[in-house]
Amino acid sequence: MAPIRRHPWQVSLLLTILCYVVLHSLHNRRNELSSSAASRPPRSVMRPSDFAQHERQWRPSDDNFPHPLEPAGPGTMRDMREEKFYLGGVATVQPWDESLPPALAVYDPYPDYNTREWSKEWKGKFKACEGPRGRALDRRSAEDMVRAYPGVQEGFPYPKYGSYEALGLDGYTCATRASRLSAYGYSEDSSDSTSNPDAVPWDTVNWGTLQSQCFEHNANRYYKPRKTPRPSILPLNPIQSDPPPDEDQGQSSPTPKKRSAVILRGWHDMVWTENLKQHVRSLIMELSLHSGGEYEVFLLTHVKDNDLLLYATDEGKIQELKERFIPPEFWDITVLFNERTLQSWYPKVDEHRPVYQYPQPLQIFSTVFPDFHYYWQFELDARFTGHSYPFLERASDFAKQQPRKYLWERNAYFYIPGAHGNWDEFKHMVDESLRTKNDATVWGPAPPFDWIKPVGPEPPVPSPKNDNYEWGVGEDADLITFLPIFDPVETTWVFWDKLWNLPLEETTRRTSPVMMGRYSHRLLQLMHNAQIDEGVALVSEMTPSSFALWHGLKAVYAPHPIYADGKWTPKELNGIVNKAAGGPAKINGGKDSFWNWDHKLDHIVYRMSYMFTGQPGEDFYRRWLGYRVDPGQYTDGSRHQDAWGLNWYDGGDLREDLYGPLCLPSMLLHPVKNTELKKGPDMAVPV
Structure with missing residues (x-):
């Protein structure tokens, strides 16, 4: 030293x-x-597996914020719009690899069809289908495919509810309006635009023919269809039909693929905006044509005007009706019905209005079109900002892998990663809360009446405590929902008491708001038969989940990512949206339920990107389309205020001049009422 x-x-x-x-x-x-x-060189094609290791979710350790003191009520202190959704664009996309700057690439989420591994599991051979440009679809071409950026906007918030990671969904790519929709007719003069696809004369495209041809070319992959007619209107009187083949009986690998119908619910005189056309085209191409017919898309259209006759008339009159109201490209996928249709099939049920009996047309459709194992239903004010195929596939896979032990109890929660941890940690938390309450949990079929003969399987062991989360794993779900499934009996949920020909006190039931999701043919036929034979009915959202409960069918809430337009923390939200007054076996099933119709939590409910009504879905989508907030958007120039003093108006300061177009990750948004520059009379939050 x-x-x-x-x-x-x-x-x-x-x-x-x-x-x-x-x-x-x-x-x-x-x-x-x-x-x-x-x-x-920039990658030309991206696959979901390229970024499976990346996460975009909260952890409980990230939320160390103090609990707010809120004399005005829960969630009021941080009830402020989240501007970070809009403080970015393509110029701020943070790549997930070393490609600088992030470059657009074709987004290909489809299986590796016809490979050795694929052929071990699935029967037949995949063949590419013809698209709207008159040639076989090319999964490497931007003219046929969605394109995306390998990253997300810097600082873009994480979802507060649900999880990309739990669902196995890609949350680390983003798309602009042009990269998402240009293959389906969207165009703009912008540096972000994808290579301009050849102009397609959309009015000459026949989506019905394209889907039928696609299925025929791939028919060896599926169960053999019946030779049943395909009407353009639901028939006036009940018909008999057989169920699709039971895929669990005697099948070994490679197995046929189960097909799904995608039902888009609309009405005859709805306004067909360019964005709506692009949305429907995207679903047909992404779900049906690119997959070789695994899905088939239909427009199930309610003719509300009883003066427009559907019956006692010829096929030419029906075609005239379609030509009057439906764009030509969709004529052949449109199936019409009216209230008379429902009355003729279900005369023992006194109610047929859509708000109360939304499942009835779907039940009839499953009878008239019996070749599908599953029926996805979507309202036409829902939008996918990402590719629709992986969204539905991952939801299906997630549901299939869920064990039945404490499944109904998990279904009642809003899954919040920032409070619950990852999915396994959440499952363990629910398990710990129920270990001494097995008698209060659902285990197997739970029929409240003798006339109900359960079709679901009996549990392999007497109690859930004897099961190591094995029963149900690998079993396809009969019901998949996009919002929690809860017990409404002791709540003041708006429709808790809407039953027909059923005793209020004795009828156990479940519900899941917004009737969008996946419904098996088996479940729909159980609902259908009970209404025909017994004349019993529950309100729309209660029907599928209650019948699944009674018959012991597998029902799963798929926790897709839902964003909150507010400054609330995950743990704070968990205390607001997952109420436990009914006990751990009945989350949100007590007097303090989040779903109570007392409007005390509207500032939370209506700030979710997916909900029965809410502002963020439309805000996200309109800003994504490049529409600025219009301060004079309402006729009186005001920001609309509801009866409880809450303001509901467009939010989001769009700065495309600084950041370029918004680049959004994959989301399912609802509702999106206005997709034109000038807003119409429908509001995302009606007041």
Whole structure:
């Protein structure tokens, strides 16, 4: 040590030289990486597996915020719009790899069809289908495919509810309006626009023919269809039909693929905006044509005007009706019905209005079109900002892998990663809360009446405590919902007491708001037969989940990512939206239920990107389309205020001049009422 003390300048010189060498080395390494990235050609195709290791979700350890003091009520202190959704665009996309800057690439989420591994599992051979441009679809072409950026906007918030990771969904790519929709007719003069697809005369496209041809070319992959007619109107009187083949009976690999119908619910005189046309085209191409017919899309259209006759008329009159109201490209996928249709099928049920009996047309459809194992239903004010195929596939896979143990109890929660941890940690938390309450949980069929003969399986062991989360794993779900499934009996949920020919006190039931999701043919036929034979009915959202409960069928809430337009923290939201007054076996099933219709939590409910009504879905979508907030958007120039003093109006300061177009990750948004620059009379939050 003595020599060092005598020559401090030598030590300083040595340290200076070392620092220079290290910094110079780092600088050279950074240049090498940048040079390597710049010299590497941008990827032309992205697959979901490319970024499976990336996460975009809260952890409980991220939320260390103090609990707010809120004399005005829960969630009021942080009830402020979240501006970070809009403080970015393509110019701020943070890549998940070293490609600088992030470049657009075709987004291909489809299986590796016809490979050896694929052929071990699935019967038949995949054949590419013809698209709207008169040639076989090409999964490498931007004219036929969605394109996306390999990253997300810097600072874009995480979803507060649900999880990309739990669902196995890609949350680390984003799409602009042009990269998402240009294959379906969207165009704009912008540096972001994808290579301009050949102009398609959309009015000459026949989506019905394209889907039928696609299925025929791939028919050896599926169960053999029946020779049943495909009417353009639902018939006036009940008909008999057989269920699709039972895929679990005597099947071994490779197995036929189960097909799904995608039912888009509309009405005859709805306004067909360009965006709505692009949305429907996207679903047909992404779900049906690119998959070789795994899905088939239909427009199930309610003719509300009873003066427009559907019956006692010839097919020519029906075609005239379609020509009057439906764009030509969709004529052959449109199936019409009216209230008389429902009355003729279900005369023992006194109610047929859509708000109360939304499932009835779907039940009839499953009888008239019996070749599908599953029926996805969507309202036409829902939108996908990402690719629709992986969204539905991952929801199906997630549901299939869920064990039945404590499934109904997990279904009642809003899953919040920032409060519950990852999905396994959440499952463990629910398990711990129920270990001494097995008698209060659902285990197998739970029929409240003798006339119900359950068709679901009996549990393999007497109690859930004897099951190691094995029963149900690998079993397809009969019901998949996009919002929690809860017990409404002791709540003041708006429709808790809407039953027909069922005793209020004795009828156990479940519900899931917004009747969008997946319904098996088996479940729909159970609902259908009960209404025909027994004349019993429950309100729309209660019907599928209650019949699944009674018959012991597998029902799963798929926790897709839902964003909150507010400053609330995850743990704060968990205390607001997951109420436990009914006990851990009945979350949100007590007097303090989040779903109570007392409007005390509207500032939370209506700030979700997916809900029965809410502002963020439309705000996100309109800003994504490039529409600025219009301060004079309402006729009186005001910001609409509801009866409880809450303001509901467009939010989001759009700055495309700074950041370029918004680039949104995959989301299912609802409701989106206005997709034109000038808003119409319908409001996302009606007041």
